[in-house]
Amino acid sequence: MRTGATATRRRALRILGAGAAALVAAPWASPAPRAEADAEILIGQSCQLSGPLAPLTRELQEGAAWCFEQVNARGGVHGRQVRVVALDDAYDPQRTADNVRQLIEKQGVFALFNLAGTPTTLAALPVLRERKVPLIAPFTGTDALRSGFDRYVFNVRAGYADEIEKIVQHLAVLGIDRVGVAYMNNSFGKGGLDAVKSAAARRDVVLAATAPLEIDGSGLRVAAQDLARARPPVIILATAGKLTSDFIAAYQSSGASAQFYALSVVSSQQLIQALGDRSKGVAIAQVMPYPWGSGTKLARELSELASRKGVEVGYNHMEGFVSAKVLVEGLQQAGPSPTRESLVRGLEGLRELDLGGYVVRFSERNHNGSNHVELTIVGASKRVLR
Structure with a gap:
């Protein structure tokens, strides 16, 4: 049994869930949080759950959720279940900053994941830097996250x-x-x-x-x-x-x-649905592997999962799926008693991670994981072609 001020502080930081303890998260104080043996790994996300950009976020979340479901069904990461807490910012930067503070200080998240949008993600950066909380795979290609090195931001997509x-x-x-x-x-x-x-x-x-x-x-x-x-x-x-x-x-x-x-932040499925035959000939830059067919291991895996869910797969599903895989691998590398710092080191130690058709490269000096881009076009059959 723990005694003294240390035990009191640790008990105060533990966030109780409905049936299990959530991840211990230090708020703005040090030391940085360490995942307890019986805890979930709680990941935070601020994104567009309402408004005109919500369909993009929905596809992204679905792809990530399929990966996390697989991981959790196999026992989680070092015995811990990965759970994502998502808050709606409706593409409002101030709400994003407020959400991130809440996720860190009140929800006790271990890391942030797939923050969606350029102005919204940029609004969250001061909070992340102050609290030294890693952000993995922001759903934006802004150069503001790539032109300078940020130790707590890991970009999975090209800019x-x-x-x-x-x-x-x-x-x-x-x-x-x-x-x-x-x-x-x-x-x-x-x-x-x-x-x-x-x-x-x-x-x-x-x-x-x-x-x-x-x-x-x-x-x-x-x-x-x-x-x-x-x-x-x-x-x-x-x-x-x-x-x-x-x-x-x-x-x-x-x-x-x-x-x-x-x-790439245009959903090809939504564009085709909205425009019908008028979508023919629209070209779309893509930063993820082609999600249809069996050309890559990632495409085969994602297609099978989408089929089970009865969902028409698309590039944004692939991005969520790939992003979640990178996060899970970083958590694996962070060890059985991870801290935020060990997560940062674990991601940097990936070096060259081949996910089966998409390679992510991180190091101590590089947090821009990929510059992969290919052009696609909407064909006469209203299908996306390479």
């Missing part, structure tokens, strides 16, 4: 700059030297616009016109008409979620034509 570089390089090879850009009027979209400008300048591609899009979808028709007047043969979309298909529909209704290139 938006990588995606845009691939798109502009492809267009230059095709001889296309004029593009338009429609971008969300926030840090995500503006970062995408800056990446297009940089990539275009390196290849003598001219920006014919640009149009900011409001997150709530207001003014889409005017933005579409502004771009249509410039008649660019290609429009690059630094957008996410429903706003993407809404803008494409508005532009097509203007009477102008262009080929659209979207970023």
Whole structure:
């Protein structure tokens, strides 16, 4: 039996669940939390459970949940079940920061996972850094998380700059030297616009016109008409979620034509469902392995799990699935009595992790796990083709 101030402090930090003890998490005090032998591994997530971007988060969460379910069914990680606590931020950065504080200080999460969105994730960074809580696989490709080294952030996906570089390089090879850009009027979209400008300048591609899009979808028709007047043969979309298909529909209704290139945070399934036959020819940059067929071990595994659930699999499912696998491997490497610091060291020690068709590389000096990008297109059969 523990005695004295140490025992009192440890008992105060233990968070009791409905049937089992949740992971012990030190709030803002030191020492950093250590998982107790009888505890769950409690992981926190702030994401869009409501609003127009919620469908993206749902796909991401489903893919991750399938991985965690598999792991837990096999006995968990060093005998502990992995459980994710998700709070809704509705794409509001202030709510994200508040959620992260609550997850760390009140819920006692061991680490954070798949925070979704650029402005929202950036709002959480000061809290993460202050509390020294690892963030694994944020669902954003912003350069703000990649241009400088952050010991507590581990990126599993390629960045938006990588995606845009691939798109502009492809267009230059095709001889296309004029593009338009429609971008969300926030840090995500503006970062995408800056990446297009940089990539275009390196290849003598001219920006014919640009149009900011409001997150709530207001003014889409005017933005579409502004771009249509410039008649660019290609429009690059630094957008996410429903706003993407809404803008494409508005532009097509203007009477102008262009080929659209979207970023990976667009759900191909949702885009096809929203646009139907009008989605044909839309190109989408992807940062994950092709989720259909049997081309990779990951695709076979994910397809089987999705089939059991009766869910049509997509790229966002794959990203959630891959992200969860990386987190689980990091927890395995952190040892039977993990701390946040041992999780950081465990992830850095992965070096070159081949998940079966997708390789993640981490080290003490590199937390950007991949720069893999490939281009896909929606075919006549309304299927995504490589």
